[in-house]
Structure formats: C-alpha cells, structure tokens
Amino acid sequence: MIGAVRKLHALGARSVVAAGASLGGAAVLVAGPALTGLVSGIIDFSGEPDLGPGAGAKAALPRIQAPLLVVAGRDDPYADEQTSKEVLDAAGSSDKQLLVYPGPWHGWELVQNAPTAAGARADIFRWLALHI
Numbered sequence: 001m002i003g004a005v006r007k008l009h010a011l012g013a014r015s016v017v018a019a020g021a022s023l024g025g026a027a028v029l030v031a032g033p034a035l036t037g038l039v040s041g042i043i044d045f046s047g048e049p050d051l052g053p054g055a056g057a058k059a060a061l062p063r064i065q066a067p068l069l070v071v072a073g074r075d076d077p078y079a080d081e082q083t084s085k086e087v088l089d090a091a092g093s094s095d096k097q098l099l100v101y102p103g104p105w106h107g108w109e110l111v112q113n114a115p116t117a118a119g120a121r122a123d124i125f126r127w128l129a130l131h132i
Contacts, residue, residue, distance in 0.1 A: 001031045005038045015132040021045035021107035022078070029057035029087070032064035041067040041131040043124065046079040046107045049087050061090035068096040069127050071120065073105035095131075099123050 001018060008016050018039045020028035025047020028035075032042055042064065050056040068091050072084035079087075081100045088098045105114040111121050 001027065002034050002038065005035065009038070015040040017041045017043060017128060017132060019043035019045065020047060021110075022047065023051075025079070025107065026051060026057050029064070030060050032057075032066065032068070032091075033060050036065040039066050041069065041128070043069045043071065043127075044087065045071045045110055046073065046076055046084075047087070048079050049083065049090075057087075058090065061087060062092045064091045064093050066093060067131050068093045069124065070096070070098045071110055071124065072098065072100050073110060073114070074100050074102050075104040076106045077104060078106055097127065099127075 005016050005018060016039050018028050018035055025044040028042055029044055029047050035042060049058050070084050070088050072079055072081055074081045084098055088096050101110060101114060101116040101120055103114060111117050
C-alpha cells in the first residue's frame, strides 16, 4: 500500500487518500502510521481491528496521525457500530470521523448495495472535499 501511494505521488498525484474495505480496511489501519505525511486521509470501510494475535490493527491505531474516516454498518456482524467507535477512539488522529448507517451492511456494500448507499457516498464525498 505504501509503495502504491509513493508511486501515485511519483506519477504526479498531489493528493492521495488510502481506503480499504473489510480486510482491506484492517490493512489500511495497520499501514496508517506509515502513511502519515504521504496521504491526505485514510478511509476504513468496516475494517476489523482485531483479527487475532499479531494480525490486527489495534496496536497501530494510536499511531495513526492522518485524517481518518471510519464507515460502518450499525449491525455489521464483523465491525459493528461499537467496534467502529472503538477504532475511532483509539486512533491517534485529531481529525477523525465516524459514519454509521443502519443495517448489517459490510465493506463496499455500504456504498454499493445498502439502501443508504447513495447517502453514504454523498457523505464520503463531502469528507473527501475537505481533505483533498
């Protein structure tokens, strides 16, 4: 992920936002501390902070300094509202926001298939407009 961000900058990108969903959301959180100064923000769609010993984002969260947006389904069986609040609370960034939508939607479903997907996309675009 870090290599991809560096490549985008080398190709002329002035602003990069790193995003991931589900396991990719967990990966973007793990990479978060190393992304400081390289990205304009990080978006986590339903990333699980604890995937087992040595395989989670919990240890990285306090070291994330980039702006952080966490997007969650209230009843997501993997990363519900409470779990997502814990991610946000643990994150070191002073610029962080949580968007929670009703239902069990997970990952990209939040912006593709959920009944609230259009509203979620609009909310995310507003956040992006403030950070890129």
